[in-house]
Amino acid sequence: MTVSRQPLVVGLGGTLRIDSSTERALRQCLSAVEQRGGRTMLFCGEDLDLPMYNPHEESRTEKATALVKALRDADAVVVASPGYHGGVSGLVKNALDYIEDLRGDARVYLDNTPWGCISCAYGWQAAVGTLGQLRVIGHALRAWPTPLGVAINSADRIWDDTGQLADDAVSGQLDMLAMQLVAGSVRAA
16 A cells, blocks of 8 residues: 655745735645645744845855755745735745755756745735746746746735635635645655
8 A cells, every 4th residue: 555645835935024914825825735635834924034145155044944954845835925016025035045055956946846826915916926926936946836826916805804814716716726736746746
């Protein structure tokens, strides 16, 4: 009898503001991954408050080392960024730059790894533009962006007063993204 291993999906993103809408969306997606049998690791907020990436500096902080190790072990990655001025936030981009530390690995960067994308912005233009940038970054890292990426317009009422997801369409999209990450990671293994 073959026992399949639970895929590890690493989630990275959000802002330095605790419980931002971007962090909430990322947590919701990771929760759906767990409901589908995946294991998850989350890096958000203070976890991403890292020194500016310097490829010529070999020493890494504990937080940077933990992030790189998790990404090295990941069967799939989901990245969530706020859309600041129409693009990926500096916080998220800097964290992604640490993937350069995987350049010499047997699996270079995130080669053949499912890559999910979530963007949140106060308006569709920035949300969609940021989503496109995240997909391009995934391609540059040799990952496979999932067919579905989730762009969230934070100007709409997405969350209720208790912070729970109140939009059924967004909930369905995050669940479908989770399904694609888990299914893709099983095929890639």
